[in-house]
Amino acid sequence: MSSAATVKSHGQNAPAPGESPSGRGRWLRGGGGRRRRAARDNLPEDVIPIEMYGLKRGTTTVLTTVCVLFALFTLAPIAWIVINSTKTQANIFETFGFWFARPFALFHNFALLGQNVDGYGTYIQWLGNTALYAVLGGGGATALAAFAGYGFARFSFRGSRALFYLVITALLVPISAITLPLYLTYAKVHLINSIWGMILPSMVSPVGVYLMRVYVEVSVPRELIDAARLDGASELRIFFRLALPLMVPGLMTVLLLSIVGVWNNYFLPLIIFSQNRLYPLTVGIGLWAQRAQNSGNAELFPLVVIGGLVTIIPLIALFLVLQRYWRSGLLLGSIAN
Amino acid sequence: MSSTAIRTPAARAARPGRPRQSAWIHRRDRRGLWFVIPFLVAFLLFMIAPLGYAIYTSLYTSRIIGGTVFSGAANYTTTFQSGEFWSGTVRVIIYAAIQIPVMLAIAFFFATIFDLGVAKWGRLFRTIFFIPFAVPAVVGAVMWAFLLEPQFGPFVHAANAVGFNNVDFFSTNLMLPSIIVIVIWEWTGYNMVILYTALKSVPRDVVEAAILDDTPLWKIIVRVKLPLVRPAIVLLVFLNLIGALQLFTEPLILQYFEPSAISVNYTPVLYIYNTGIAGAQYNLAAAAAVVLGLVIVVISVGSLAFRRSRGGVS
Numbered sequence: 001m002s003s004a005a006t007v008k009s010h011g012q013n014a015p016a017p018g019e020s021p022s023g024r025g026r027w028l029r030g031g032g033g034r035r036r037r038a039a040r041d042n043l044p045e046d047v048i049p050i051e052m053y054g055l056k057r058g059t060t061t062v063l064t065t066v067c068v069l070f071a072l073f074t075l076a077p078i079a080w081i082v083i084n085s086t087k088t089q090a091n092i093f094e095t096f097g098f099w100f101a102r103p104f105a106l107f108h109n110f111a112l113l114g115q116n117v118d119g120y121g122t123y124i125q126w127l128g129n130t131a132l133y134a135v136l137g138g139g140g141a142t143a144l145a146a147f148a149g150y151g152f153a154r155f156s157f158r159g160s161r162a163l164f165y166l167v168i169t170a171l172l173v174p175i176s177a178i179t180l181p182l183y184l185t186y187a188k189v190h191l192i193n194s195i196w197g198m199i200l201p202s203m204v205s206p207v208g209v210y211l212m213r214v215y216v217e218v219s220v221p222r223e224l225i226d227a228a229r230l231d232g233a234s235e236l237r238i239f240f241r242l243a244l245p246l247m248v249p250g251l252m253t254v255l256l257l258s259i260v261g262v263w264n265n266y267f268l269p270l271i272i273f274s275q276n277r278l279y280p281l282t283v284g285i286g287l288w289a290q291r292a293q294n295s296g297n298a299e300l301f302p303l304v305v306i307g308g309l310v311t312i313i314p315l316i317a318l319f320l321v322l323q324r325y326w327r328s329g330l331l332l333g334s335i336a337n
Numbered sequence: 338m339s340s341t342a343i344r345t346p347a348a349r350a351a352r353p354g355r356p357r358q359s360a361w362i363h364r365r366d367r368r369g370l371w372f373v374i375p376f377l378v379a380f381l382l383f384m385i386a387p388l389g390y391a392i393y394t395s396l397y398t399s400r401i402i403g404g405t406v407f408s409g410a411a412n413y414t415t416t417f418q419s420g421e422f423w424s425g426t427v428r429v430i431i432y433a434a435i436q437i438p439v440m441l442a443i444a445f446f447f448a449t450i451f452d453l454g455v456a457k458w459g460r461l462f463r464t465i466f467f468i469p470f471a472v473p474a475v476v477g478a479v480m481w482a483f484l485l486e487p488q489f490g491p492f493v494h495a496a497n498a499v500g501f502n503n504v505d506f507f508s509t510n511l512m513l514p515s516i517i518v519i520v521i522w523e524w525t526g527y528n529m530v531i532l533y534t535a536l537k538s539v540p541r542d543v544v545e546a547a548i549l550d551d552t553p554l555w556k557i558i559v560r561v562k563l564p565l566v567r568p569a570i571v572l573l574v575f576l577n578l579i580g581a582l583q584l585f586t587e588p589l590i591l592q593y594f595e596p597s598a599i600s601v602n603y604t605p606v607l608y609i610y611n612t613g614i615a616g617a618q619y620n621l622a623a624a625a626a627v628v629l630g631l632v633i634v635v636i637s638v639g640s641l642a643f644r645r646s647r648g649g650v651s
Contacts, residue, residue: 047454048544053554055455063456070447071465074522077480078468080491084483097484097491148376155369163373170384172637176583176606177630178384180613180622181391188390201383209376235368264473266586267606271614282475289479290593305483308476315471323464326530 078312085109085306092301109306118297121276123307126284130263130311133195133280137202138259145205145254149212150243154225164213170206176267183271197272198280202262208254215250216243252325256318263315281311388630395624405620412624421602422625426632428513429604433581436517437574444525445570448532449558452539463533466526474523478590481519486594507595516587524580528573535569536562575641582633585610605629 050060076098083099084092086106095101113123152164182201183192191197220243228238244251266282273279276287285307292300319326398408416422447466451459469477484492485506496504506515539562547557563570585606592599601615602608609629613622 048541048548050453050455052548053453053557055554060455060457063450064458067447067450067456067458067462070443071462074465074469074526077477077484077522078472080484081476081480092483093489096494097489144376144379147372151369151372155366155372157366157369160366160369160373163377167376167380170380172579172634173384173388174579174583174630174633176585176609177626177633178387180609180626181387181394182383183613184394184619184623185387185390200379204376204379204383206380235371239372260471264475266473266475267610271610282473285479286475286590286593289482289590293593294596304479308479311476312472315473316468319467319471320464326467 081305081309081312085302085309087302087305089299089302092305105302106306109302112303113306113310117300117303118291120287120291120297120300121279121284123281123284123303123310125277126279126281127310129195129278130280130282133198133202133269134259134262136199137262138255140199140203141205141208141258141261142251142255144203145208145212145258146244146247146251147239148209149214149250150216150220150239150247152209153213153216154220154222154243167206167209171210179267179271182268186272192272193275193278194272195278198265198269198278201268202258202265205254205258205261208258211254211257212247212250215247219250220246249325252322256322256325259318260315281307285311391623391626394620395627398620408620412621413628415621416624416628422605422608422628425602425605425608426629429582429584430636432513432517432584433578436520436581437577439517440521440525440577441528441570441573443521444528444532444573447525448529448536449562451529451533452536452562463526463530466529468526469523470527472523474586475590477523478519478587481515481522482591482594485515507591507598509598512588512591512595512598516584516591519587520581520584524577528577531569531573532566535566539565571641575637578637578640579633582629582636605632 080097084097086104086109087095087101088103088105088108091101091105113127116122148167152160152167178201182197186192186194186197224242225238228242233241263280264282265280266286269278269280269283270286273283276284279287285304288300288304288307291297292304395412396407396409397405398411399405447462450456451463456462472480484490487493487505487507490506492506493504505511543561543565544557547561552561583606584604588599588603588607589610592603599607601611605625606629609622609625612618612625616622
């Protein structure tokens, strides 16, 4: 760790051989590269022709059929929820689940999302809450992970190793084992029914810190930082102006995972919120499903369906737009060590 | 760190300035702490402190008369002797033992297909298979509950149509398999993407050498590729195991649809939820949460150690 001892000029800024963009580092980088793109798109130049394995052409047909079958299994619930969001309550139960039925009630159902049906809460409000929790929680988690990952990767202060191992150990602690303790603590410090009780713990992402540390190791050259230091730049300025732009692909992956984590969280908001105006979508929809089944509020069924559909659309859109971040090797690079 | 050797000459050349230099290192190092502190504060407040408080709480007992008194290991004794806690624990272990291998086998199968390029439209299929990862477990469970519902669910109609009459996916016997199907639906794509990326990083020349040796395809997959992606598989087992032992959302939602098939202690987390939140037995629930945390750490670390010790490749 004697890297600090370097006295280097700008001219020597080329990455050291050990950090050149090869092997895993290459996968972790956000940049293009013909081979990498080829791998992603399955272009023939990178794929060994199947004849070389001694396979017949018919194999492709058989295996494509298997893929189609699994795709049908994967898409069946999505198709069901799209189709049934257009149905009335009666038709959801009385007509065939995988085809449309008259009357076309999509817009009527959709309008119900703005109303407080049966006094259990308003969907639009839950959607706003979820977005708030996801943006603040996920954004906060990403910011804290970026700072900490950079700190752990590029500084060796006293105790840094021990602290990092503590964070890694926290990966073992199951979230649900921490949730009830959080509830008990909140009861003491008046964070029950507080949005901060939901947002602040969402900002703690040990896996995010781990991912960012790995990412900084391969994508932010020490020499660059050392050179900037010799130029007299402050550490904060180096972080924001030099390191952060290089960390963007890693940040996007952590942000994506954190937002999905908060968006999908059920257990924590279920136990810390007792007022339905604070609910996120998961808790609200769960409550509707329960009331529709057990309290005779069957008119809630169409709301459960359309509510579920509107809940998954933003996330699916997010994943389709940000494909290159979950397709890239980052997830692998993080876990394969 | 790998570049240390290259820098050493430069460091030696700069020896005259050493005292000033080490002071500089020291100052720089402390600045590093400032980058880590924001996370550490949140980490201490929202992870370590609640865990500590839970352990503290678990050592006390609240009584209607007499208030809260120190009771030592009494809550742990109750948890360990509680058939309710252990029946749920055994159930999630059985569940994990079926769900994880089946899901990983499916994920590896498709990852291999896409890696070899032996199916058409690989990129499209990978995107489709990944979609359920974006669906919250609550919504996924609700959709599947409607599909499997005994009276009007389309899957029951389908089962009738192919000759299985009176299938009840929500019966006591079929509930766990139903949950397994739902979770496989949710997580196969995510596992497949990770395995696919791992397979893609297997060097091409290794595979080509095997082909030139006339190695049959199944041997290339099992003897060449599988060992090389072993670290990824080990970590997926580990991650899935931690998730499986915490099974909660799917059974809770299905309980809304079929209360009789899912007991209040169906899984350990449901037991903690129903004991602590619904039953307001905070001290006992805290003890159960601590025990569950330990069980998961022991099983996951144990499985990791076991996997590592078997076979030389890792």
